[in-house]
Amino acid sequence: MSARDAILxxxxxxxxxxxHPLPEVPLFTPLVGDDxxxxxxxxxxxxxxxxxxxxxDDVFAGVRERLDxxxxxxxxxxxxxxxxxxKAVARPRDxxxxxxxxxxxxxxxxxxxxxxxxxxxxxxxxxxxxxxxxVVLLDPADILPNVQAAYRRPEFGQAAYAVLHTGPSATADIxxxxxxxxxxxxxxxxxxxxxxxx
Amino acid sequence: MSEExxxxxxxxxxxxxxxxxxxxxxxGQDGRRLDHxxxxxxxxxxxxxxxxxxxxxxxxxxxPIDQGEAAERFLAAPxxxxxxxxxxxxxxxxxxxxxxxxxxxxxxRELASQIKxxxxxxxxxxxxxFEAAAKANGVHVHWARDGADHNRIVLGILRDHGAKTLxxxxxxxxxxxxxxxFMEGEGVEIIETDLGERIQQLDNEEPSHVVVPAAHKTRFxxxxxxxxxxxxxxDNDDAHYLAESQRETTRPYILNADAGLTGCNFAxxxxxxxxxxxxxxxxxxxxxxxxxxxxxxxxxxxxxxxxHLGVFLRILARSALGSPITQYTSHFRGPRxxxxxxxxxxxxxxxxxxxxxxxxxxxxxxRCGACMNTCPVYRRSGGLSYGATYAGPIGLIxxxxxxxxxxxxxxxxxxxxxxxxxxxxxxxNIHEQIFAWRKVLAEEHQIPMLKQGMMKxxxxxxxxxxxxxxxxxxxxxxxxxxxxxAVYNPLNTWGKKREMPDAPRQSFHxxxxxxxxxxxxx
Ligand code: SF4
Numbered sequence: 169m170s171a172r173d174a175i176l177x178x179x180x181x182x183x184x185x186x187x188h189p190l191p192e193v194p195l196f197t198p199l200v201g202d203d204x205x206x207x208x209x210x211x212x213x214x215x216x217x218x219x220x221x222x223x224x225d226d227v228f229a230g231v232r233e234r235l236d237x238x239x240x241x242x243x244x245x246x247x248x249x250x251x252x253x254x255k256a257v258a259r260p261r262d263x264x265x266x267x268x269x270x271x272x273x274x275x276x277x278x279x280x281x282x283x284x285x286x287x288x289x290x291x292x293x294x295x296x297x298x299x300x301x302x303v304v305l306l307d308p309a310d311i312l313p314n315v316q317a318a319y320r321r322p323e324f325g326q327a328a329y330a331v332l333h334t335g336p337s338a339t340a341d342i343x344x345x346x347x348x349x350x351x352x353x354x355x356x357x358x359x360x361x362x363x364x365x366x
Numbered sequence: 367m368s369e370e371x372x373x374x375x376x377x378x379x380x381x382x383x384x385x386x387x388x389x390x391x392x393x394g395q396d397g398r399r400l401d402h403x404x405x406x407x408x409x410x411x412x413x414x415x416x417x418x419x420x421x422x423x424x425x426x427x428x429x430p431i432d433q434g435e436a437a438e439r440f441l442a443a444p445x446x447x448x449x450x451x452x453x454x455x456x457x458x459x460x461x462x463x464x465x466x467x468x469x470x471x472x473x474x475r476e477l478a479s480q481i482k483x484x485x486x487x488x489x490x491x492x493x494x495x496f497e498a499a500a501k502a503n504g505v506h507v508h509w510a511r512d513g514a515d516h517n518r519i520v521l522g523i524l525r526d527h528g529a530k531t532l533x534x535x536x537x538x539x540x541x542x543x544x545x546x547x548f549m550e551g552e553g554v555e556i557i558e559t560d561l562g563e564r565i566q567q568l569d570n571e572e573p574s575h576v577v578v579p580a581a582h583k584t585r586f587x588x589x590x591x592x593x594x595x596x597x598x599x600x601d602n603d604d605a606h607y608l609a610e611s612q613r614e615t616t617r618p619y620i621l622n623a624d625a626g627l628t629g630c631n632f633a634x635x636x637x638x639x640x641x642x643x644x645x646x647x648x649x650x651x652x653x654x655x656x657x658x659x660x661x662x663x664x665x666x667x668x669x670x671x672x673x674h675l676g677v678f679l680r681i682l683a684r685s686a687l688g689s690p691i692t693q694y695t696s697h698f699r700g701p702r703x704x705x706x707x708x709x710x711x712x713x714x715x716x717x718x719x720x721x722x723x724x725x726x727x728x729x730x731x732x733r734c735g736a737c738m739n740t741c742p743v744y745r746r747s748g749g750l751s752y753g754a755t756y757a758g759p760i761g762l763i764x765x766x767x768x769x770x771x772x773x774x775x776x777x778x779x780x781x782x783x784x785x786x787x788x789x790x791x792x793x794x795n796i797h798e799q800i801f802a803w804r805k806v807l808a809e810e811h812q813i814p815m816l817k818q819g820m821m822k823x824x825x826x827x828x829x830x831x832x833x834x835x836x837x838x839x840x841x842x843x844x845x846x847x848x849x850x851x852a853v854y855n856p857l858n859t860w861g862k863k864r865e866m867p868d869a870p871r872q873s874f875h876x877x878x879x880x881x882x883x884x885x886x887x888x
Contacts, residue, residue: 172509175665175713179490182721188483190670193677196470211690213394215402260655261621280691293654293702297647315691316676324672325637328503328700329654334691337647338391338403341562341578343412343585344453345605346405348391350561351613351620352647352694 198313200278205308205360212281215335216348218357227361231268231303234357238267238301244291245272245305246364260294269299269353273306274323276358279314282334283358286327293329297337297352304333304356307363391606402689403645404578406456412449412584414603419587420446422571422750430775436751437743437779440582450582451745457578458739460688461789468680477677479793482730485635485668486720492635492668493711499638500709503700510712513543519710520545520627520660521552527658527706529554529624533616535642535649536560537629538576538733539664539712541755542768557619559648561612568595574749574757577686577735582748626652628698630663631732632678636671639699640709643682643692650696660708661698666716666729678732681791685734719767724802728763730792737786737796743779752776759786763799766807777803 169177200207209219220230227247228235235241235248242263243250248270257263271290273283283304290296312318323330337352348354394400401407420443423436441447465471485492497507508523510516516539524532532554534540546567549556558567562579566572569591573579580588585603593600598611628649632641640661642649653659669678683692701707720726738744738758749757754765754773762780765773777800786796 170509171511171515171713174511175509175711175717176490176493178713178717179493179665179720182717182726183490184483184487184720184726185723186487188480188487190484191477191480193477193673194473199468213396213398214400215689215691215693216391216394216400218395264617264621282691282695287702294651297651297654315679319672319676319679324639324675324697327697328702330697330699331650332691332695334693334695335402336693338405338645338693339561339609340404340406340645341560341565341580342583342588342605342608343449344404344406344410344456345585346391346400346403347606347609349613350609350646350648351559351616351651 193316196314196316198279198317200313204278204311204313207278208276208281208311209358209360210281211278212335212358215281216338216346216356217281217335218355220357220359222359222361227305227359228303230359231357234268234301234303234355240266241268241270242266242292242295242299243270244289244295245270247305247361254291254295257292257295260292260298263292263295264298266295266299268301268303269295270303270305271296272363273304273310273358275318275321276306276311277313277315277318277332278311280332280334282315282318282332284318284321284323284330284332286323286331287329288327290329293331296331296333300349300354302333302336302353302356304358305361306358308360309362401460402687403693404457404687406453407460407688408456410449410452410456412445412586415445416586417443417445417584419443419583420748422574422748423753425753428769428772431753431772433747433751433753433775433779436753437747440748440751441746446582446584446748447746449584450748453578453581454575454739454745457686457688458736458789461685461736461739462688464684464688464690468684471681474677474681475791475793478681478732478791479730481669481674481677482792483727485670486666486726486729489665489668489720492670493665495635496633496638496668497711499636501638503638504707505638505700506706506708508708508710510710510714512714513545513712514548516540516543516662516710516712516714517545517548520662521549521554523658523660523708524554524625527624529658531555531557531619531623532625532627533557533559533620533623533652533656534627535629535644535646535652536563536573536579537627537662538573538755539629539662539714540627541572542714543662543712545662557616557623559616559620559652560644560646561609564612564616565591568592572750572755575735575738576733576756576760582750620651620655623652623656625658625660626654626656627660627662628652630661630667631682632669632675633663633667634670634672634675635668637699639672639697641675642696642698643679643694644696645687645693647694650694653696653698654702657705658708659698659701659705660710662710662712664716665711665713666731682732682734685736685789685791715767719764722767724806725763725767725799727794728760728767728796728799730794731760731764732792733760734791736789736791740785740789742781742783747779752779759796759800760794763794763796763803766803770807770810774807777801777807
C-alpha cells in the first residue's frame with residue numbers, strides 16, 4: 169500500500185466519535201472605528217511601519233530622502249521610474265543589491281496595519297525581502313476594516329503567491345530586543361496615494 | 367568578522383557597532399516604544415554578567431527523561447532562570463492584553479476549536495481535497511508515513527535537482543523528523559534562516575520553545591556561539607550587532623541555495639494553499655529565492671476554507687506574541703514561473719493519535735506557545751529540560767505519543783493549575799489530558815516503580831482531579847511565582863524527591879489559600 173493510502177486508511181479507521189459539524193463563522197463587528205485611514209496608520213506604526221503623506225507635487229515627498237540616498241531603486245509602480253527594471257530580472261537573487269523597492273498594495277487592513285501583495289504587484293517576489301527598504305503605495309479607498317473582510321477577497325483563491333506585510337522584517341530572538349531588518353527589509357513605509365485612474 | 371561580512375551600510379553607524387543612527391526598531395514613528403513581534407513590553411536584560419548556559423536533559427536512548435535533574439541545573443543558573451522566567455511571563459502578559467482587546471475572544475476560541483475538530487474528524491476528505499487542489503495548481507504532492515519517510519522524500523527531490531544546499535525557515539515538524547541530522551549525513555548543507563533557530567543550529571541544540579527557539583539563552587550565550595561559529599567579536603553582546611552578523615552571514619546562503627524549505631501553519635483544503643506566519647520574512651525568502659521550493663506539512667494543519675484563516679489568524683499571533691498579527695502572513699499556492707514546488711504531507715503518528723479517545727484533540731494545536739509561557743514549570747526549567755521536540759504543557763501530552771517509555775515522566779511535570787487550558791486558543795483541555803496520561807502510563811507500567819509508589823501515596827489527590835481543578839482560573843499572581851509545592855511535591859518527578867515535605871494536598875491547599883488570600887485584596 170502506498171504511504172498515501174496507508175495514511176488515509178488509518179485516518180478512516182481512527183475517525184473520532186461524535187458529531188463535529190463545521191460552524192458558521194459570523195461576521196464580527198470590526199474593532200476599528202469609521203476612520204479606516206487613521207486606524208490603519210495607528211496599527212501600522214505599532215507594528216514598526218511608517219506612514220508618509222504624499223506631498224502636493226511629489227507623491228514621494230515623505231520618502232524622498234531615502235530614495236535620494238539609494239543607489240539602486242526598483243520600482244514596480246508607474247508613479248516612479250527607478251533604475252532597476254524588475255521585469256528584466258533573470259533570477260530572484262539578482263535583486264539583492266536593491267536599496268529601496270517601491271510597490272503598490274492590493275489593499276490594506278485597518279485592524280492590523282497590514283498590506284497585501286501578490287506576485288503581480290511584486291513582479292519579482294523576492295524584492296520585497298531582499299531590498300533594504302520597502303516603500304508601499306496604498307490607495308486609502310483600498311483599506312478594509314478587518315482580517316475577516318480581507319479573507320473574503322478573491323486574491324487568496326487566485327494568486328500563486330499572496331502575502332500580508334505588517335511593518336518591516338523583525339526579530340526579538342535575543343533577549344526580546346526588538347530589531348528591524350531580521351532577514352528582510354529594514355523598514356516599511358506606506359504612502360497613502362490613490363491609484364492613478366486608468 | 368571578515369571584511370565582506372560587514373554590512374553595506376557601515377558608514378555613519380554609531381556604537382554599538384552596526385546600529386544605524388536612524389534605527390527605528392525600538393521606537394515607532396510616533397516615538398512610542400514598540401513591542402511587536404517577540405519584542406518585550408519593557409527592557410528585560412540579563413545582568414551584564416556571564417554565567418555558563420545550563421544544558422538540556424541528558425538523552426540516554428529510550429531511557430525515561432529525567433527532567434527534574436535538568437531543571438535543577440537550570441535553576442542552579444540563576445541569571446538564566448530569572449531571565450527566562452521574566453521573558454516568557456512578559457509574553458504571557460502581552461497575550462492577555464491582546465486577548466482582552468477583542469470582545470469576541472472566547473467566541474473565536476470556540477470557533478477555532480470547532481473548525482479544527484470538524485476538520486480532524488473528516489481529515490481523509492480534506493486531505494484529498496487539499497491534494498487535488500494543490501495538483502491542479504501545479505504543485506507536486508508527496509505523502510510521508512513518518513519522519514524517516516519525510517527525510518527520504520525530501521532527499522529524493524533534492525537529488526533529482528542536483529541540489530546540495532537548502533535554506534529553511536522554522537518548522538517544528540522537521541525537528542520532529544530529525545531532518546537536519548539526517549541531511550548532514552547525506553552531505554546536504556542545511557541552513558536555518560530564523561535567527562533563533564540559527565543560533566540553536568550553530569550551537570548544536572534543539573529549539574527550546576516553539577516560537578522563540580533560543581529563549582533560554584542570554585545575549586552572552588549568543589555572543590559566545592557566534593564568536594565560535596561566525597567569527598564575531600566575543601566581547602560584543604549587543605543584540606543588534608549579533609542579529610546583524612547573522613543577517614549578513616546568512617544572506618549569501620539564501621542567495622546561493624539550491625532549494626528552500628518551509629514549514630506550514632495552515633494548509634487550506636479548498637485552495638491547496640500553504641500559509642506560514644513569520645516575523646523575519648525568512649519563509650518568504652526560502653520560498654521565493656531558490657528555484658526549488660518544498661513545504662513540509664503535518665497532516666493536522668488542514669483547515670477547510672480560506673474564510674477560516676479569518677478566525678485562526680486573529681488568535682495565533684495574539685496568543686503567541688500579543689500582537690494582532692505576525693509581520694508576514696504568506697500564502698503559497700503555486701510555483702513561480704520556471705520553478706518547482708513540492709508539498710510533503712507528513713503523518714508521523716498523527717493518524718494514530720486520532721484514534722486515541724482521550725488525546726486526539728491535542729491535534730488541534732496551532733503551536734502558539736501560550737501554554738508554555740504561562741506554565742510555571744516550563745518557565746523555571748527551560749524547554750531543553752524536557753528532552754523532547756515539544757516542551758511545556760503541549761509537550762507533556764504529545765511527546766508520549768511518540769515514545770511512551772522515553773517521555774513517561776513528562777506528564778508529571780505539571781502543577782495542574784489549569785492555566786495552560788485557559789490560554790489555549792483552540793481550547794485543548796491540556797491539563798485534563800496531562801492527568802489522563804498519568805493514568806495511562808501508570809496502568810501500562812511505564813512509570814518506574816518508585817513513582818508508582820508515590821502515585822499510590824498521593825492517590826487521594828490523583829483520584830480527585832476536582833481538587834486540582836479548584837485552582838483553574840487561579841490568579842496571575844499565583845502563577846507568576848512557582849509554587850513551592852510544584853518543586854517539592856512528590857507527584858512531580860520534576861521536584862526533588864529527597865526534600866519531600868508535607869502531605870501534598872495540604873501543602874497545595876496551603877499555598878493556594880495563601881495566594882488566593884493575597885489576591886483577594888485586589
Ligand atoms: S496547546 Fe494550545 S496553547 Fe499550547 S501551543 Fe498548542 S495551541 Fe498554543
